[in-house]
Amino acid sequence: MYNKFLKKHSPIKRLGQNFLKNSFIISKIIDQMNIQYQDHMIEIGSGLGALTVPISQIVKKLIVLEIDEKLVFFLSKNIFSNIVRIFLVNALNFNYKLFLKKYDGILFRIFGNLPYNISTLFLLKIMKVNEYIFDMHFMFQKEVADRIIALPNTKKYGRLSIVTQYFYNIKIILHATQEDFFPKPKVDSTFLKFIPIFKKKNIKKYLILLGYVTQIAFKNRRKIIKNSLGILFNEKTLLSLGINPLNRPENITVLQYSKLVDLIILENLL
Structure with a gap:
């Protein structure tokens, strides 16, 4: 199913579509995330369902935010509709606080293979709802990931490092090469785990x-x-x-x- 549609679908460049295709990387990501049946999951950008499909077979409910109409149609026809709830929406415009606060006392796990062109903006946006988040797992362009995890006294340490490290404990899960995606991007990638550091502050x-x-x-x-x-x-x-x-x-x-x-x-x- 996945490989067949992969050959037919024309990735949209302006949406930063680079679909994860390496089954070993996909399996390792899912294994490292340690997903449980009762987890409340939100995926940012499902793509062709490389992570959506296997994760939907583990959890009770999965929420997906996807901007591409064709991909939403594809997923709605090929995954468990009673388990996966798909929103056709731009992840940068979604009202996370309004949505998440409906689930009183529940902490969500958010994940995704983020389009490189929105990854930093999205990260800064999602920080504002940290009180509703258990953890996050995202794929970043390696250069951006290096800046996120950079330490003081290094050239890559800067504003992004400081802001993200103040709000999260961050761990490298794995590295992915250009060959692990379709179409092949010009850069390598890094998959990071973020655990919110809860602080009683505005x-x-x-x-x-x-x-x-x-x-x-x-x-x-x-x-x-x-x-x-x-x-x-x-x-x-x-x-x-x-x-x-x-x-x-x-x-x-x-x-x-x-x-x-x-x-x-x-x-x-x-």
Whole structure:
């Protein structure tokens, strides 16, 4: 079924469609996710059902968000309709909070082979509903995954690293090559696991402020912190938080950036 439709379907470039086709990679992903019958799952972008079909055979219910009408029609004809609920929708426009809060006390597991052209935007959007999420598993372009997991004092460490690592514990599950997809992308990929770090804070407000502070800090990576963040914090304040004013933005840890945001909120600096 899958291979037959794979040959017929013409991937839509503007939707970033690169379908996972390597059965070994698919099996390993499902094995590493450790899916249980009672899990509440949401898939972002089903594609041709490489993950949708086997996962629908494990869980009681699966929710799928897919933007491509043809793929929605294909899946609706070829999977268990009583198990899988498919929404024809752009994942970036879906109201996750409105949908998830209907399931009082239930934490969802979200997964998908994300289109490279929306992966970062989607990740920043889904962070805002962390209180409803048990864990997440996503395929990213390797370069983006490297930035997400990058550590301080490295070239790839930046705003995306800081924001994601503040809200999640992140683990590499596996790497996938260009050959594992159809059509073949120009880059390799990495499958990551995200476990939310629950904090009793206004997530949306904190995300905005963390984004603001890191935007100023990384506007010029070569500037030392006392100069780039001087409009918000004086040298004495930085030292009181254990931050060397002579360090550059890539030398400051996630915890130290979070302390700066805590201070902004505490003293109402903005």
